Amino acid sequence: MQNYPSHIAIIMDGNGRWAENKNMPRTYGHKKGVETLKEIVKAFIEFGIPSLTVYAFSTENWKRPPKEVKYLMSLFSKTIENEAEELNQQNVQINIIGRRNNLDEKVLKNIEWIEKLTENNNKLELNIAFNYGGRAEIIDAVKKMMKNPNIDLNNINQELISKNLYNPNISNIEYIIRTGGDKRISNFLLWESAYAELYFTDTYWPEFSKNDLKKALDEFTNRKRKFGALDNGDDL
Ligand code: IPE
Ligand code: IPE
Ligand code: MG
Numbered sequence: 522m523q524n525y526p527s528h529i530a531i532i533m534d535g536n537g538r539w540a541e542n543k544n545m546p547r548t549y550g551h552k553k554g555v556e557t558l559k560e561i562v563k564a565f566i567e568f569g570i571p572s573l574t575v576y577a578f579s580t581e582n583w584k585r586p587p588k589e590v591k592y593l594m595s596l597f598s599k600t601i602e603n604e605a606e607e608l609n610q611q612n613v614q615i616n617i618i619g620r621r622n623n624l625d626e627k628v629l630k631n632i633e634w635i636e637k638l639t640e641n642n643n644k645l646e647l648n649i650a651f652n653y654g655g656r657a658e659i660i661d662a663v664k665k666m667m668k669n670p671n672i673d674l675n676n677i678n679q680e681l682i683s684k685n686l687y688n689p690n691i692s693n694i695e696y697i698i699r700t701g702g703d704k705r706i707s708n709f710l711l712w713e714s715a716y717a718e719l720y721f722t723d724t725y726w727p728e729f730s731k732n733d734l735k736k737a738l739d740e741f742t743n744r745k746r747k748f749g750a751l752d753n754g755d756d757l
Contacts, residue, residue: 524742526695528572529565530710530717533558535701535725548592553727555600564731565645566611568738572646572692576709580620580654594628597651601631605638612644618687619653620661648688655711662686662712686712693717698737700726718744 533554540550558575565573578593585593608615617632624632632651662685666672672681683691694714697706702723706714720737722729745752 525568525570525738526718526741527570528574528692528694529570529696529698530574530576530694530714531561532576532697532699532701532707532709533726533729534576534699534703534707536727538701539725539727547589548596550725550727551593551596555596557727557729559604560731561729561734562608562611562613562645562647564734566613567731568734570645572648574618574648574650574691574694574710574713576650576653576707578619578651578653579708580652580657581708594625598628598631601635605635608635608647609639609642612642613639614642614646615639616646616648616688616691617651618648618658618691619651620657621652624652648691650709653687653709655706655708658686659712682712696720696737696741698722698734700724700729716746716748718746 536550536554537547538550539553540547543549562573577597582593583590605615615635615638617636621629621632659682662682665685666677666681683689691713694710694717696719697709697714697717698720699705700722702721702725704721710717718741720740722733722737724733
């Protein structure tokens with residue numbers, strides 16, 4: 522494996538437009554999007570990339586028509602039920618990151634079930650951002666810290682904030698891939714992606730393939746990452 526990122530985040534965008542272009546309902550695109558994710562999970566395992574975080578439903582996606590929201594909720598829940606066994610066999614650890622307070626009982630139960638089922642797996646860490654917002658995550662982390670009597674103001678640092686995010690073990694994002702043509706972050710992983718490299722492709726998520734992923738990975742290997750320092754080692 523040639524210098525590939527160890528943690529990639531994907532904004533799986535373009536499902537609706539892909540379906541509309543085919544004169545199909547937007548929901549058809551969401552359904553096909555699940556198939557793409559299954560293929561991409563396999564590709565991650567094949568390429569030996571240990572962590573993947575995907576954006577499945579944002580805190581802003583509640584603004585969509587109730588019918589689409591309802592479909593996405595049920596698709597998420599059913600996908601957990603249908604895919605848990607295979608993901609477990611593939612040694613994939615699933616973490617769902619996002620707000621849980623306004624999800625319904627059935628969805629919550631499935632979330633807790635798949636997390637428990639896969640908690641000891643270690644081939645691929647798959648974080649699924651569902652009812653997730655980057656700002657909501659930071660707000661929730663601050664609330665958690667303020668409720669903890671053992672935390673002193675003077676001890677607040679990057680590590681402590683990271684430990685209070687939805688997944689306390691989440692590592693820094695090295696690469697964000699967004700499909701669907703738009704060039705924005707849409708409230709994804711604001712804390713974790715501070716120094717992530719960004720990659721945008723016009724390909725709609727339902728059409729995104731292992732080859733497209735390979736292309737994105739190859740581009741990453743040519744990026745020069747500096748983290749605020751100088752890249753030539755010179756002191757001024
Ligand atoms: C991404 O596809 C999936 C979700 C946001 C749930 P979209 O549904 O945003 O598809 P477009 O961007 O409208 O094509
Ligand atoms: C981002 O896509 C959220 C997900 C992919 C789940 P959106 O389609 O919601 O983002 P905007 O509205 O184009 O910024
Ligand atoms: Mg979209």
